[in-house]
Amino acid sequence: xxxxxxxxxxxxxASPLSSVAPPxxxxxxxxxxxxxxxxxxxxxxxxxxVIENGIVVIKDxxxxxxxxxxxxxxxxxxxxxxxxxxxPGIIDTHSHxxxxxxxxxxxxxxxxxxxxxxxxxxxxxxxVNLEDPAFKRALAGGVTxxxxxxxxxxxxxxxxxxxxxxxxxxxxxxxxxxxRGLKMASGENPKRVYGGRGQLxxxxxxNFAVLREYFEKAREYRDKWKKxxxxxxxxEEATPPDKDLKLETLKDVMDGKVLVHIHxxxxxEMATLIQIxxxxxxxxxxFQHALEAYKVADLLAKEDIAIATWADWWGFKMExxxxxxxxxxxxxxxxxxxxxxxxxxxGVQRLYTExxxxxxxxxxxxxxxxxxxxxxxxxxxxxxxxxxxEVGKDADLALFSKHPxxxxxxxxxxxxxxxxxxxxKVNKDYFGGVR
Amino acid sequence: xxYVALLMLIACASTPVQDGKGVIAIVGGLxxxxxxxxxxxxxxxxxxxRILEVGKDLAIPQGATVVDAKGKIVMPGMIDSNxxxxxxxxxxxxxxxxxxEGTDVVTPQVWVGDAYMPASEVIPVTRMNGITSVLVAPxxxxxxxxxxxxxxxxxxxxxELTVKARVGMHLSLxxxxxxxxxxxxxxxxxxxxxxxxxxxxxxxxxxxxKLEEYEKKKDDPKAEKPGYDAKMLALxxxxxxxxxxxxxxxxVDDIRTALRLADEFKLKIILSHGTExxxxxxxxxxxxxPVLVGPINQQPSEIETGGATYENADILFRxxxxxxxxxxxxxxxxxxxxxxxxxxxxxxxxEEALKAMTVNPAEIFGVADQVxxxxxxxxxxxxxxxxxxxxxxxxxxAVYIRGRQIDLSSRQxxxxxxxxxx
Numbered sequence: 133x134x135x136x137x138x139x140x141x142x143x144x145x146a147s148p149l150s151s152v153a154p155p156x157x158x159x160x161x162x163x164x165x166x167x168x169x170x171x172x173x174x175x176x177x178x179x180x181x182v183i184e185n186g187i188v189v190i191k192d193x194x195x196x197x198x199x200x201x202x203x204x205x206x207x208x209x210x211x212x213x214x215x216x217x218x219x220p221g222i223i224d225t226h227s228h229x230x231x232x233x234x235x236x237x238x239x240x241x242x243x244x245x246x247x248x249x250x251x252x253x254x255x256x257x258x259x260v261n262l263e264d265p266a267f268k269r270a271l272a273g274g275v276t277x278x279x280x281x282x283x284x285x286x287x288x289x290x291x292x293x294x295x296x297x298x299x300x301x302x303x304x305x306x307x308x309x310x311x312r313g314l315k316m317a318s319g320e321n322p323k324r325v326y327g328g329r330g331q332l333x334x335x336x337x338x339n340f341a342v343l344r345e346y347f348e349k350a351r352e353y354r355d356k357w358k359k360x361x362x363x364x365x366x367x368e369e370a371t372p373p374d375k376d377l378k379l380e381t382l383k384d385v386m387d388g389k390v391l392v393h394i395h396x397x398x399x400x401e402m403a404t405l406i407q408i409x410x411x412x413x414x415x416x417x418x419f420q421h422a423l424e425a426y427k428v429a430d431l432l433a434k435e436d437i438a439i440a441t442w443a444d445w446w447g448f449k450m451e452x453x454x455x456x457x458x459x460x461x462x463x464x465x466x467x468x469x470x471x472x473x474x475x476x477x478x479g480v481q482r483l484y485t486e487x488x489x490x491x492x493x494x495x496x497x498x499x500x501x502x503x504x505x506x507x508x509x510x511x512x513x514x515x516x517x518x519x520x521x522e523v524g525k526d527a528d529l530a531l532f533s534k535h536p537x538x539x540x541x542x543x544x545x546x547x548x549x550x551x552x553x554x555x556x557k558v559n560k561d562y563f564g565g566v567r
Numbered sequence: 568x569x570y571v572a573l574l575m576l577i578a579c580a581s582t583p584v585q586d587g588k589g590v591i592a593i594v595g596g597l598x599x600x601x602x603x604x605x606x607x608x609x610x611x612x613x614x615x616x617r618i619l620e621v622g623k624d625l626a627i628p629q630g631a632t633v634v635d636a637k638g639k640i641v642m643p644g645m646i647d648s649n650x651x652x653x654x655x656x657x658x659x660x661x662x663x664x665x666x667x668e669g670t671d672v673v674t675p676q677v678w679v680g681d682a683y684m685p686a687s688e689v690i691p692v693t694r695m696n697g698i699t700s701v702l703v704a705p706x707x708x709x710x711x712x713x714x715x716x717x718x719x720x721x722x723x724x725x726x727e728l729t730v731k732a733r734v735g736m737h738l739s740l741x742x743x744x745x746x747x748x749x750x751x752x753x754x755x756x757x758x759x760x761x762x763x764x765x766x767x768x769x770x771x772x773x774x775x776x777k778l779e780e781y782e783k784k785k786d787d788p789k790a791e792k793p794g795y796d797a798k799m800l801a802l803x804x805x806x807x808x809x810x811x812x813x814x815x816x817x818x819v820d821d822i823r824t825a826l827r828l829a830d831e832f833k834l835k836i837i838l839s840h841g842t843e844x845x846x847x848x849x850x851x852x853x854x855x856x857p858v859l860v861g862p863i864n865q866q867p868s869e870i871e872t873g874g875a876t877y878e879n880a881d882i883l884f885r886x887x888x889x890x891x892x893x894x895x896x897x898x899x900x901x902x903x904x905x906x907x908x909x910x911x912x913x914x915x916x917x918e919e920a921l922k923a924m925t926v927n928p929a930e931i932f933g934v935a936d937q938v939x940x941x942x943x944x945x946x947x948x949x950x951x952x953x954x955x956x957x958x959x960x961x962x963x964x965a966v967y968i969r970g971r972q973i974d975l976s977s978r979q980x981x982x983x984x985x986x987x988x989x
Contacts, residue, residue, distance in 0.1 A: 235870045265867065320659070427986045446979070447689065447898035449659035458983040478866045485905065488959040539908030539958055540917075564867065564876040566845065 164207040167191050168550060171204070172214030173531065178505045179520040188218060190527040193549035198521055211545075217535055219501060220520050221276025221528030221548065223508035224480050225393065225440045226420050226473035229267055230260035230280055230293075234477065244283035245290065246325050249333060250346045252314065252381035254290035256280045257302055266477035271297050271554040272563035273481035274530030274543040277307060277519075279512055281420075284317035284395040285325045287333070287343045291315075291381065292393065294512050296528070296548050311513040313417070314385060316343075317395040318405060319451050340404055347412040350382035357383070391417035391513055393440075397451035399424040406435055418511045420473065422463075423455035429466035438469035438511045442479075443489040460487075460503065461494035470499065471507040481563075488537035497537065526550075587628030590614045591970065594627070596636030596951065600941040601643055601926040611641055613947040616969035621941045636951050639964060643939050644699025644948035645924040645956070646717075647903045648859040648931070649839055649893035652693060652701045653683040653718065658897075667706030668713065672744065672753045673767050675736055675805075676797035677713035679703045680725050689898055691977035694720045696901040697950040697963045700730055700938050702859075702893075702928070704839075705737050707815050708747040710754060710763050712737040714801065715813065717932055719948065721968040730946065731934050735813035735837060736805045738764065738828075740821040741871045761824055768832045771802035778803060811835045813859070817842035818871040826854070837931060840865070840895065841883070843874040848886035857931045858883055860923075861893040863906040880923070881914035891928035892920070908957035920957055 168190040175186035175198065189197040189205065197203075204210065231243035242259035245251050260280060270278065277296050282289035292313035295305035318339055327334025333342050356373040363370035384390050392409075396402055396419045409416050419425060422439040423446065425432055432439065441463075446455030464470040472487045474480035487500045495503070509519025518528045527550035534541040546554035554562055591613040598609030600621055610627070612619040627633060656663035665682035668674045683703055693701070700719050705712035715734045722728030740760060749755040754763055777793040784790045793799075804810035812834045814825040822844060829836045838844060841858040842865050844851060851858065860883060865875040883890050892907050894900050907920035915923075929939025937946050947970035954961035966973040 234866070234868050235873065236868050237870065269866075426983070444899060444902070447657055450657055453657060454982055456979040456982050458979075458987075462983070462987060477868065478864050482864075482909070485909070485959065489902075489905065491960050492962070537960055539905050540912040542912055564878075566874075566876045566878055567882065 167208040173218040177521040190550040217532040220505040223277045227278040233261035233264035244285040246285035253377040257293040268562040276528040281315040284321040289315040312390045353379040354383045399427040426462040433467035440473035443486040457493040460490040484536040587631030590631035592631045593634045596641035599642040602940040646700045646928040648891040648928040650701040651897040667708045675801040699948040707739045707743040735811045739815045774799035819843040819846045845882040852887035857889040877913040880910035892923040
C-alpha cells in the first residue's frame with residue numbers, strides 16, 4: 133500500500149528527461165534533451181566553495197554554467213532539486229570491481245596473477261567482468277570514475293584500468309585520454325604469497341631486492357633501445373633488441389609515461405620506495421592504503437606523493453596495527469593530497485559516509501569532499517576533466533537527498549557526461565531495493 | 568563557571584535527600600531511557616556503579632558530582648550483538664586469534680570467557696564511539712562453535728565485566744563450515760551440517776534424559792550417574808530450552824533449516840545475520856524469533872548473501888520482528904551507530920535503530936534489567952552525545968561504564984599524539 137502510494141507520488145516526475153516543464157518566463161520552445169538544468173540544490177563544487185540554491189547548466193555533456201544567477205536556456209530540461217545537495221561525481225582510485233566480481237567464488241577471482249612477483253605485463257582490463265553487479269551499486273552511490281587495480285600479491289601487479297562507469301563495454305567505460313596507471317605493492321602480501329611457496333620474496337628484504345633487480349633490468353633494456361634508436365637515427369645498421377613486455381612497462385615508468393600507485397602500509401617502506409623511485413628516476417603518484425602516512429606526512433608533502441586511505445580500517449594484519457582514524461586529517465593538514473578510497477565493492481557505495489567519519493577525527497568538511505572527488509582526480513591525472521563542479525568540466529554529478537555527510541542521505545541521481553546513469557526511482561535493482 | 572552556578576542553583580533548590588558522596592548526577596540533557604518515553608531536561612543519578620534514579624526534577628543529593636548535559640543526549644551505552652572483540656587482536660597473526668576452536672567441528676564445551684582478553688587494544692577504540700557492551704561470540708567455522716558472553720568494555724578481570732557469562736550456544740549454518748571442514752572430509756554439504764547437528768542434539772537429549780532420571784532417584788545407591796561428558800553437559804541447557812541457540816544463517820533456506828531444527832528439538836532460537844530474513848519476515852514475527860540483523864552493509868558478495876538488501880532491518884521491524892543490530896566485526900565495532908544510520912537511510916526510524924542497539928539486544932539476551940536501559944538498578948553504562956548518536960559528525964562527549972567515567976584515550980589516540988608532535 134505504502135509502495136503504491138509512493139509510486140503515485142513518483143510517477144509524474146520519474147522520467148524528467150521526457151516530461152519537461154518550461155521554466156517560468158521561458159518561451160515555449162521545443163525541449164532540448166541536450167541541455168539539462170539542475171535547479172535549486174546546494175551545489176558543493178569541491179574546488180570553488182558551496183552555492184546555496186544554485187543552478188547548474190549541462191550542455192553537450194559538459195558543465196556550461198554554475199552559479200546562483202544563471203540564465204536557464206530556453207527549452208532546457210529542468211530538474212528541480214530544491215533542498216537537495218549536488219556534488220561532483222565520486223572518484224575511487226582503488227577498486228577491484230570486475231576483477232573480483234560478485235559472487236566471490238574462485239571462478240570470479242581475476243585480480244592477482246600471482247605466478248611471479250613482477251607482473252608488469254598484465255592489465256586489469258583483461259580481467260574485468262563487465263557483468264559484476266557491484267558496478268551498478270557504485271552508481272547508486274554517486275560514483276562516476278574509478279581505477280580498477282590488480283591485487284597486491286605481487287610487487288608489480290599490473291596496469292590499472294581507469295574508467296567512467298558508462299556501463300556496457302570496456303570501450304564505453306575507458307576514460308579516454310587518462311594516463312596509464314601501474315599497481316605496485318609491498319609488505320606482507322607479496323612476502324606471504326611467495327614465501328608461503330618457499331620462493332623469493334619471503335621477507336621485506338626480498339620484496340625490495342626483486343623490485344630493484346627488475347628496475348636494473350629495465351634500465352639495461354632501456355639503454356639497449358636507446359643505443360638502437362641512436363644508431364638508427366644516424367642511419368647505421370642496427371638490430372632491434374628483443375621485446376620484453378614486462379620490462380617495456382617498467383621502461384615506460386622510468387620514462388614518466390605511467391602513474392605508479394603503490395600499496396604500502398608502513399612508513400619505513402614508504403621511505404624505501406621513495407628512494408628506489410629516485411634511484412631509477414621515476415615518481416610515485418600515490419601510496420595506497422598508506423596507514424602509517426601520518427608518521428611521514430611531511431616527507432610525503434615534500435615529495436608531492438598523494439595518499440589514498442580508509443577512514444578507519446586497522447588491525448586486520450600486523451602492518452595495519454598502527455592504523456589510526458586521524459590519518460587522513462593529519463596528512464591533509466600537513467599538505468599531503470589526501471583521498472579516501474574503498475578497496476571494496478561495499479565501501480565504494482558510501483564513500484561519502486566513510487569520509488564523514490574522518491570529519492569526526494579532524495578533517496575539514498571541505499577537505500572531506502575533496503578527498504572523494506577532486507584529489508582522486510588529480511591522482512589519476514584526470515582533474516582537468518572531472519572531480520569538481522566547474523564550467524568546462526565533464527558533467528559527472530551526484531544528487532543527494534540530504535547533506536552528503538548525513539548518514540541517512542541517499543544518492544537520488546547520478547550523471548556521467550551529462551547523461552543520467554542512475555535514478556533511484558527507476559533503477560531499484562542498482563541498490564538492491566526489494567520493495 | 569556555568570557549572571559552578573548550576574551546582575549552586577541545584578544545591579539551593581532541592582532538599583538533599585541523602586549524602587551525595589560518590590553520586591554522579593547527569594542533568595539537563597535529553598534523557599533516553601530506551602524502555603520508556605524520552606525525558607527532556609531529565610536527570611540520571613548514578614551510585615556504586617548502578618543507576619540510582621532516572622527522571623525529571625529529581626533532587627540532587629548534596630555533594631554529588633554534577634555533570635551538565637544541556638543540549639546533549641543521554642542514553643544507555645550501546646550494545647553490539649555479535650562481535651569477536653577480545654578474541655581476535657590482529658586478524659592475520661594467528662597467535663592473537665582465539666575465536667575458532669578449529670580442532671573439531673562440534674565444540675559446545677568451549678566458552679569465550681576462557682579466551683577473552685580484557686586488555687585488548689580493540690576495547691578502548693570501540694568504546695570511544697559509545698559502545699559499552701558487546702556480545703563476544705565464538706567464530707563461525709564450526710557447526711557448533713561454543714558459548715558466547717555479554718561483556719562490558721571496561722574492567723581488569725573477565726569476572727567483573729561479565730554482564731551475562733553464558734548467553735547462547737552458537738550454531739553455524741551455510742558456507743563457513745563447508746569451507747573449513749569440506750576438505751577434511753568432516754562436513755561438506757548443508758545435508759552434512761544438519762545431520763551433524765541432529766546427531767549431537769539427539770545424543771544431548773538422551774544425556775539430558777539420563778541426567779534427569781538420575782536426579783530423580785539419586786538417593787538410591789544403585790542409581791547410575793551418566794558419565795562426565797563435557798560436550799553433552801554443555802548442551803543440556805540447550806535441549807532443555809534454557810539456553811538459546813544463536814543461529815548464524817544468511818540464506819533463507821538456512822533460516823528455514825534453523826526453524827525446522829527449532830521445531831524438531833524444541834530449541835529457543837535467535838537468528839544471527841539473517842541477510843535474507845526479509846523474505847520470511849512475517850513468519851519470524853509470528854514465531855517471535857528475534858534477529859541480530861547485520862552487518863547492515865551486507866552485500867550480495869557471496870552465494871549465500873545473494874539476497875542482501877539495505878532494507879532488511881526496516882522490513883523486519885515493520886513486520887514486527889524484534890531486531891538488534893550487529894556489526895559482526897571486531898576492529899570496527901565502533902561503527903555500530905553508523906551501521907544503524909545506514910538502516911535509517913533505508914527506512915528504519917531512528918528511534919528503532921537506537922532501540923536495536925540498546926534495549927532490544929538487552930531483552931533478546933535476557934539482561935534488560937542490567938544494560939541497554941537507563942532504569943533504576945541497571946548497570947550505570949551511560950553515554951552522552953552532542954547530537955544524533957547515529958551521525959558520524961556527532962561527538963561522544965562522555966562514556967560511563969559501571970558508573971565510572973571512561974578515559975576515552977586509546978592506543979590509536981596515543982599514536983596520533985606521539986606522531987602529531989613530531
